Amino acid sequence: MSVIEMTTFTVAPENTQAMLDARPGMVAAFRADRRGFRSARLVRVDEHTWLDFVEWTDDAAWDESKAKGANLPAIAAFFGTIGGLVGAERGVRYDDAEDGPRRVRTIAYGPEPSQVGELYLPEGTGPFPVVTLVHGGYWTALWDRRQLTGVADDLVARGYAVWNVEYRRIGEPGGGWPGTFLDVAAAVDALDGMDPALDTSRVVLLGHSAGGHLAAWAAHRGVLPPAAPGAGPKVTPVGLVTLAGALDLEAADAAGFGAVLADPAAEPPKDAPEPTRPELWGPIAGTAGAGVVPLLLGGHDPERRGWASPFELADAGVPVLAVHGTADEAVPADWSRRYAEKAGEGRYVEVDGGTHFDVVRPAHPVWPAVAEWIGLRTGRAGAR
Structure with missing residues (x-):
């Protein structure tokens, strides 16, 4: 004892x-x-x-x-x-058994409650290639990183270290411009020196939905001007995976993307998780009537949108895999297709009949293609 x-x-x-x-x-x-x-x-x-x-x-x-x-x-x-x-x-x-290896631990990269992530380590001693996960949810604090724990578990089983990050989001202090972007940048850069088991020369960023946008933005930070939030990255990824990514901020703004949040009774996309912070529905609903892009960027400033839009930064030399379902109820597949076409090394995979959340289900038939692409970028092709 x-x-x-x-x-x-x-x-x-x-x-x-x-x-x-x-x-x-x-x-x-x-x-x-x-x-x-x-x-x-x-x-x-x-x-x-x-x-x-x-x-x-x-x-x-x-x-x-x-x-x-x-x-x-x-x-x-x-x-x-x-x-x-x-x-x-x-x-x-009383349970005096010694702790085993800590395969998952929560690490803070800043002082705020949302400036944390879970680091998953696979069996072995490493150094391991790293996949950084960025969850979606219309950039709001209604949903959190638990959306991607299934993806994390699958990748860890394939021998990757996984860094599943949280960040300040719309509806909580510091969320939006520039806090959301500064947090995602800081979370990625936190890999530098985090653990000797991590090979930070082999980092892939993977994001879903609004997190697909943020992962794409983070992957292209190297071309940002010095005045832009997130400029001067410490970690340069070897690849980017966007799954049902909300990649075109100009089109999203024009379409009022996220205005559905103004109606808490609206039908959610198939397989959508329940909000983790339902108490925020009211405050967010009251501000989302014109869409969430102005909430993310603090208005319609064209300079901010240029700094924040993957479409403006796409030809930045980072290999891209963009995956999108044709039956996506939340984000148009055309945004991913056009982004992949613009990216210097872009590949677009269209999932026939795929819904918004099919692309983040490791049991879905498209997932092996995603895992294979990550393996090619990190030198783990064929690993399971």
Whole structure:
């Protein structure tokens, strides 16, 4: 058995990044200085509140650590970011089996609740090629990255590391322009130095629907002017996969793309997941009547649209696979076809009778072609 220390504390939002930055140093100092320290796991409860699970081998180790307090600079730096203590409890762990390899873990790339992702690692030691996933949902906070967990599981089984990212979206603070774009850029760049098991010279970006747009934009960041959000990427992908991508912002704006969200009672696309944050329906419905592109870009500024549109950036030397179903109820297949034609190394796969969500189902007949293309781009052709 071992002792679990459960401490709940508050951190002011303006101190969150400093706390996260100080965390690795604090944990390293505990490992070096505190007898009996086994692990520490941080849980975000809400915007201000955090829960720290710290495991010790025995009561004496826990008592000794409390007596030492902030005896080292790295520990003091972490404690200095905390606003106040909510409560502290002690418990005893009974399931004393050692933890196995951590094949999935949540990693923050910024201080906001949506600036996180799940990193999946396959069996083995790596370094592994990486597929970064960007989910859709009309760029809104109604849906989240859980839409793509099935895709993540399939790719991990094929030997890829997978980085399934979240980002600030319409309906939450910081979503839209430029926060959504800055977050996707930061999430991709966070791969640099994230884990030695990752081969960041073999990164493929894959996005679905609105996430297809964001993945395409992120793939072409290298041609953005210095003033544009997301310019100067640290990670350059070897390929891009867009699945039912909302790729033509000009056409989407003209068509009022996403105006359907103004009617929460509207029939959703076949197999669409339930909203993960249904409480946002009302606020988003009240602003989406003219479509969501103006909400994403903060208006109709042509410079912003030029910086944000994959159509303006498409001929940027990144190989592209664009997959779209002919029966897609949400996004016109023509947007993917025209984008693939414009891309320098573009391939378009049309799925006869395919719906909006068919293209993200690993059980669908089109998926092996997607996996094969990713394998060719990363040197894992034929892997399963």
